[in-house]
Amino acid sequence: MAASSSIAEMCASISGILNEKHCPEHLQILKTFTTALREKEYRDAVDEAVLSPLLRVLTRLSEELRAAVPSQGQDRSVTLELQLTAECFRAQRNACVQSTGNQCLLRDLGFIDATLKLLKYLQTKEDQDGVLEPLRCGIQFIGNIAVGNQMCKDEIWQLTVPDHLLQLLCVDDEKTATYASMVLHTCLDEAKVETLALPENVPLALKVMELCRTQPDIDWTVLIATQHFLKCTVLVTGMYTRMQHHDRVTLLELLLAQLREEDSECGIPPAVASFLASSFQSGCSAVLTLATGSVSSNEVLQEALTVISLLDVLCEMSSDHREFMFLQDHPDLLTNTTELLAQVHAIGKSSKNIFSASQNFSTFSGEAGSSHHSPVVSFKAHLIRLMGNLCHNHTNNQNKVRELDGIPLILDNCSIDSNNPFINQWAIFAIRNLLENNLENQKLVASLEQRGEADYSALRELGFEVEERDGSLLLKTVRKDT
Template sequence: MAASSSIMEMTALISGILNKKHCPEDLQILKSFTAALRDKEYRDAVNEAVFSALLGLLTRFSDEIRAAVSVAGQDVPSLTLELQMTAECFRVQRNACVQSTGNQCLLRDLGFIDVSLKLLNYLLTKLSLDDVLESVRCGIQFLGNVAVGNSRCKDDIWQLAFPDHLLQLLSVEDEKAVTYASMVMHTCLDEAKVETMAEPPNISLALKVMELCRTQPDIDWTVLIATQHFLKSAVLVESMYTRMNHHDRVTLLELLLAQMREEDAECGVPPAVASFLASSFQNGCNRVLTLATGSVSSNEVLQEALTVISLLDVLCEMTSDHREFMFLQDHPDLLANTTDLLAQVHAIGKSSKNIFSASQNFSFSGEAGSSPVISFKAHLIRLIGNLCHNKPDNQNKIRELEGIPLILDNCNIDSNNPFINQWAVFAIKNLLENNSENQKLVASLEKRGVADYSRLQELGFQVEERDGSLLLKTVRKDT
């Protein structure tokens, strides 16, 4: 009874504000309403009458702000109180929706979502951010709270705000506002909505999210949007990737890599994404070779090369114990292109001193750690090994491409390619396993002195001929 009486009194007070000139005491009335709504019993007792009065007040503020701006432009110091009261209206709306489906639906049915979105758009378009920041933050928080757990409100927000209003909110030059807007978007998204984002008129919104993942990585909501929604849509990934700059492509690939490395988490990345990324790697892989000159012609070329390196890292992870991506072993020409690139990188590195040359600099202050191609050659060998695992056709293909001597020539220590010797041994093991022709080839290389197995022995492996077959076995360090 006490709550009902208090609400009736609040309804009368807010209705009274509507019929007179605003004063600071009116702001205090709204603040008391905000505070009261923190109590669950009070929230459960509020009714349509008090919210209708609040909507009338919000609409009046909107009209007054528009009228003042149309006369004075952005120079509207007289609107300070109206802007403060607008922010407080948004706070009331925000608090009313906390753990209250009934209030969410009531505010939706009264039209608060539409009025709030239009007012936010107007404030951001016509006034300086410093003047409206408090209102913008609180308004976006209301949108977030009204959407949580309420599918009808989510759909309304999406219908009214997608894509332009959401893009506007994500572009506000305030980290808190962007964080709140990202939460709203994440809350509203579902599989069907994600698919619509791939269409050309809407793709800018997805690209903005990915830009924020790069420029403001501390905003968790944008990362969640990318990993929980974007990466699960092959259509959207391809649409974004083809329109992204290389900086954002690397960010996308890093998020994908982190997602696949999550323990006890379902990756959720569709096979079509893997196919697209494999093709992207093949189409651009030779751009890495431009780094050998030491004088890259433009930053764009450097970024393109770094994108290829990130693509390689993703492909290595996809083909490492991820059954859903092992079809990449049959991806057209992926194995051949990777082997050819390894041959070129290896030859360039041996021809002169350059970024692809092997190094024995293991000092922590050395230049190896800053090299843009750190581990690139090792990862090429790793990918080859993955693509040949239990795959006789690919084992044979490497032999035909003369890739076995090439890999054996990389069984050494190279500070520019940590673990290259281990990956080389891993690849050789996969190439020799149950493949007599490859075993014979390695045996013939040994007899001709082409292959040097001392390096394999240093790593704890030994090539042994037994009954006409060649075996790769571990040996004790003191043998």
């Protein structure tokens, strides 16, 4: 149809709905309008003359839905009203596509406020048949009108944050939660993210993180977390302190994925790294509770898993990320890590428990019937990795590990352990960093070998051998294939 001539006809048809009892023909009129709005030429020709009657239709539907008394005789009427409401929302949604002019016009006419008020009512009836369709379509409209339009974003933010948007994310329908997440992502910017850190707004951010865990297929929540939340120190700390441990693990997993992204800046502030290091230090002893084999509660287990996730993040941050190398000087981080390794290692040697070395490689080979998966797999290896990272080109930390008896501790872990894959390689890495340009540490390792406290084969695997010359012990590098 020609846009110029059909607009006037559509205006008359929509206006006619206001003067008649609702009927299926009205639904067809709105569907025709929705379909026509898919064409750019038609969208560009739409004006206030046709959109104003549409707003009046939506307002009337809102009033009738609120006034409807559930009864057998009114089921058909309410169902039709819900269908008409959904079609109004679809028309509004389509009108916004690649049309800043229509977005502004719809906003100026009051469609945002009217839609949000109706959505708030529909949420209270989400268990009623036919409600989800208009609920979903209405949220899609709110998302479309916000795309690329700052004034619309600001108005939506003012009207929905935190309570209304939080309620939409809580609707027990994946599509509704998905569309609501899309709205939040579209509206967010750096300033708005910081406002989410306000105590009254944190529950909204926490709900997003909960959805990342419970509904990982909703891409919008992951994008919100990685593109916005993790870049705001005040929000990360605000969420973390109020989170349950299982949601902390989710946050840390997303953060770890960001750190591992290639060819991109992770955007995580150094202050976040410092906060996580302090969190690891204050809670690291929780992992020791796993040694008993009878964790008293799921909460205790989750707390230990949080410590393990924190360690993984700190290992990654201190590897090839210059912006986080200040962690080498983070107060007592190296000391706490070394002492924790000593405790874990001693517990593992004292009796058979979760920290004991194992040669049960069926766990990793996919052998039939193998269901064991230890929550502390690689934990000791990663403690050693972190120690090696913190000692790289850092004389003070090299000396500190020696003073804490950490060098023989690491050498004692140069063995095959199915609970700690690659522990031998991480021990090699750590020892190399500890000995590099540090004569005192080299002398210590040489003396350990002479006293039999260091396995010569382990030293050779590390690429060193001890040589006695003029009454002194020298540690020199060798080729491992000689």
